[in-house]
Amino acid sequence: MAGKSLVITSGKGGVGKTTTVANIGTALAMMDYKVCLIDADIGLRNLDVVMGLENRIVYDIVDVVEENCRLEQALIRDKRHKNLFLLPAAQTRDKTAVQPNQMESLVEDLKKEMDYVVIDSPAGIEQGFKNAIAGADFALIVTTPEVSAVRDADRIIGLLEAEGLRNPEVIINRINTDMVSRGDMMNIEDIIEILAVKLKGIVPEDNIIIVSSNRGEPVVLKENPKAGQAFKNIARRITGEEVNFISLEDNSFFTKLKKIFSFS
Amino acid sequence: MKSPITFKVAKDGIVLTLDPEANFNRIKEALRDHVNSATNFYAGADLYINIAESSFKIDQLNEIVNIARGYKDVKNIIFTSDVVKRDTVEVNNEGETYLINRTLRSGQKIKKSGNVVIIGDINPGAEVIAGGNIIVFGKIRGVVHAGASGSTEASVTALKLEPTQLRISKKIARPPEESSNKKSLKPERAFIQDGQIMVEDFEI
Numbered sequence: 001m002a003g004k005s006l007v008i009t010s011g012k013g014g015v016g017k018t019t020t021v022a023n024i025g026t027a028l029a030m031m032d033y034k035v036c037l038i039d040a041d042i043g044l045r046n047l048d049v050v051m052g053l054e055n056r057i058v059y060d061i062v063d064v065v066e067e068n069c070r071l072e073q074a075l076i077r078d079k080r081h082k083n084l085f086l087l088p089a090a091q092t093r094d095k096t097a098v099q100p101n102q103m104e105s106l107v108e109d110l111k112k113e114m115d116y117v118v119i120d121s122p123a124g125i126e127q128g129f130k131n132a133i134a135g136a137d138f139a140l141i142v143t144t145p146e147v148s149a150v151r152d153a154d155r156i157i158g159l160l161e162a163e164g165l166r167n168p169e170v171i172i173n174r175i176n177t178d179m180v181s182r183g184d185m186m187n188i189e190d191i192i193e194i195l196a197v198k199l200k201g202i203v204p205e206d207n208i209i210i211v212s213s214n215r216g217e218p219v220v221l222k223e224n225p226k227a228g229q230a231f232k233n234i235a236r237r238i239t240g241e242e243v244n245f246i247s248l249e250d251n252s253f254f255t256k257l258k259k260i261f262s263f264s
Numbered sequence: 265m266k267s268p269i270t271f272k273v274a275k276d277g278i279v280l281t282l283d284p285e286a287n288f289n290r291i292k293e294a295l296r297d298h299v300n301s302a303t304n305f306y307a308g309a310d311l312y313i314n315i316a317e318s319s320f321k322i323d324q325l326n327e328i329v330n331i332a333r334g335y336k337d338v339k340n341i342i343f344t345s346d347v348v349k350r351d352t353v354e355v356n357n358e359g360e361t362y363l364i365n366r367t368l369r370s371g372q373k374i375k376k377s378g379n380v381v382i383i384g385d386i387n388p389g390a391e392v393i394a395g396g397n398i399i400v401f402g403k404i405r406g407v408v409h410a411g412a413s414g415s416t417e418a419s420v421t422a423l424k425l426e427p428t429q430l431r432i433s434k435k436i437a438r439p440p441e442e443s444s445n446k447k448s449l450k451p452e453r454a455f456i457q458d459g460q461i462m463v464e465d466f467e468i
Contacts, residue, residue, distance in 0.1 A: 151370050154387050158369030194387060194405075196367060 003034075005107050005117040006238070007136035009160075011152030013123030015144045016173040016203070019213055020231070021120040022050045026218040027235035029084035033115040036075065036085040038107070040132035041122035042097055045089035051078065052216020053086055062090035062097045064106065071109060080221065085114075095127040100134035107135025116238070125159060133160065139168040140200055140234075145175055145186040154195055169200035171234060176205045201234035202245060203227050269294045271413065273360070273377040273395055277310030278413070279344070280332070284318040292327060298414060299334035301434055305395065305412040307337035309377075316345040361396075368392065368406065377413070388428055397421070403449075407431075411456075419455040421466055430454055430461065437461040 008021045018041075025037045039047035042062065048054045059074035064087070071087075078084035087110075090097060110117045121132035133139065139160050143153040153170065160168050172188055179185040192199055206227040212219045219228040220235075226246065233243045268286030272279045282291050311332055320328070325343070332341050360378035370389025374380060379396035390406035392398055395413040400422035409431040411418025416433045430437045435456055451466035 151389050155370035155389060158372050161369075196385075 003111040003114040003116055005111055005119065005135055005137045007040075007119040007121050007133050007139045007165075008142060009121035009129065009132060009139060009156055010123065010142045010149070011125060011129075011156040012143075012149045015142050015149050016209075017123075017142050018046045018050050018120055019209060019218075020140075020142050020171060020173065020203075020234075021047060021118050022213075022218045023220045023228070023231035024235050024238065025084060025116075025118045026051075026078075026081065027220045027232045028116050028118075028238065029078065029081040030220065030232075031235065031239065032083065033239070034083045034113070035116045035118065036087060036110050036114045038087045038110075038117065038119045039089035040098075040103070040119050040128060042089045042128065042131075043091065043094045044122065045091050047120050048076075048086060048088045049216060050213045051086055051218070053078065053088075054216070057088050060088045060090040061106070062093050065098050065102045071106070095122070095131065098131050100130050103131045103134040105135075125155065129156075129159075130163075133163060133165060136165060139165045141168050141170045141195075141197070142173050143170060143191065143195075144173050145180065145188075145191060147186065150186065150191050150194060157195060157197060167197070169198045170195055171201045171203065172199070173203045174205040175202055199245075200237055201230055203230040203234075267294055269298065271298075273413070277312055277339075277342075278306060278377075279312045279314055281314040281316075282318055282328075284316075288320070288324055292331060295328065295331050296334075299331055302335055302414045304336040305377075305393070305414070306335045308339055310340045310342060311335065311338045312342050312344045314344050362394075367402065370406075375412075386427075394418070404430075410454075416456045419453055421451070421453040423449045423451050425450075425452040425454065425463060432456050432461055435459070435461050437463075 008017050010017050021037055025035050028035045037047060039045050048057055053076050056076050059069040063069045064071050064074045075085040075087055078086065107117055119132050119136055122128035141153045141156055143149045157168055172191060176185055180187050188202060204226050206225055208225050209219055209227055219225050220231045222228055229246060233246065236243045268283040268291045270281045313328060313332065329341055362376045362378060362380050364374060364380065364382045367384035368374065368382065368386045368390035370387055373391040375393040377395040380392055380394040380398050382400045382402065385402040386392055386400060386404045386406040386408065388405045393409045393412045397418050398408050398410045398420045403424040404422040404427045406427065407429045408420050408427055410420045411433040414433055418432055420430060420432065426439060432454065433456060451468065452463050453466045454461055454463045
């Protein structure tokens with residue numbers, strides 16, 4: 001099997017990278033792909049908590065790199081999907097415990113076994129970020145409709161291009177339809193205009209995300225929430241499917257979406 | 265009155281030519297003025313002082329060097345007697361021009377001694393510093409500094425001028441607080457007039 005690896009990154013912290021990784025990974029697994037999630041945020045691991053797998057960790061990514069265990073021993077199988085795995089970060093070490101070349105060969109090994117390897121990048125542009133992108137075939141940038149998040153996303157796109165990861169795509173997370181229609185939030189058009197990259201998905205703000213993260217149950221597992229549907233659509237787009245952007249209720253917003261969609 | 269000192273940008277540094285006809289005190293004065301008005305544009309560059317056809321006493325050379333040390337972080341100060349013609353360019357207008365064929369993103373910085381032409385945007389958080397003019401076939405939203413070597417003749421031209429900050433020579437301008445109409449492109453040119461940065465529509 002020759003899988004694909006993708007990194008989810010953002011520059012700015014708190015925009016929803018880990019939530020995105022957990023949900024996209026779970027959605028891909030629900031579509032019967034074999035998926036491995038890597039938490040590259042060494043020292044500040046979170047992905048295990050959001051996945052609800054915290055209490056199953058024995059070995060972690062640093063153990064693999066330092067050859068304290070075999071790769072298969074460190075992989076945690078998801079409790080809901082047998083074809084979904086997590087390679088957790090170490091909590092007691094820091095980013096310097098892994099080097100980009102080690103990360104690269106680790107991801108290469110995983111790609112032989114998996115359809116998709118999804119890497120959760122730490123915030124920032126330092127070593128942790130460099131490790132996270134080292135093994136990635138392509139990148140998805142998560143941003144929120146805030147000027148500071150978009151600024152950081154722009155910086156990250158520049159850095160990715162310098163590292164040879166061309167044509168990254170962007171996920172706009174936590175769109176609040178009310179605020180956008182009142183003009184209190186950056187709209188999607190403005191964001192895409194500045195970043196000049198392709199839009200991969202739009203995720204509406206939803207308090208249920210907080211609840212589901214705390215419970216360790218990705219929101220895509222539930223039927224109803226719009227945010228869950230948005231993540232499922234992103235997963236389908238990752239597999240190459242053409243999926244229309246979901247309407248986020250109010251009409252003015254929908255017409256804007258259509259406009260974006262027509263030129264992307 | 266013609267300035268007794270002239271600057272040219274050469275490949276490996278900046279050439280300062282002293283007018284052999286001029287009075288030494290005038291040269292000193294002009295040089296001191298220039299040092300005081302220069303930004304840190306010369307940082308890391310070599311400064312060649314061309315004394316061809318001039319005759320200076322050793323004390324006078326010392327005085328010149330002492331003044332020239334006032335340029336921030338100039339790497340070396342070198343006396344030369346070559347009449348530098350080839351490889352040198354005027355800072356403005358016909359200077360060496362550097363073409364950038366992409367959008368500059370946040371955190372990316374371009375610093376050139378000549379003119380800079382960009383086909384693409386300058387995004388917020390990006391920075392362009394040029395000794396000469398800056399021409400952007402796109403939108404300026406970051407920081408631009410034209411005439412960074414001290415030239416007040418330099419200008420900034422763009423299809424849309426919305427810089428975070430715009431500097432020409434020693435002058436700094438910020439755009440008005442209220443944002444303009446975001447959709448349309450309106451070519452504009454910024455330059456110094458009467459000691460102030462002016463922006464006017466660029467007539468095509």
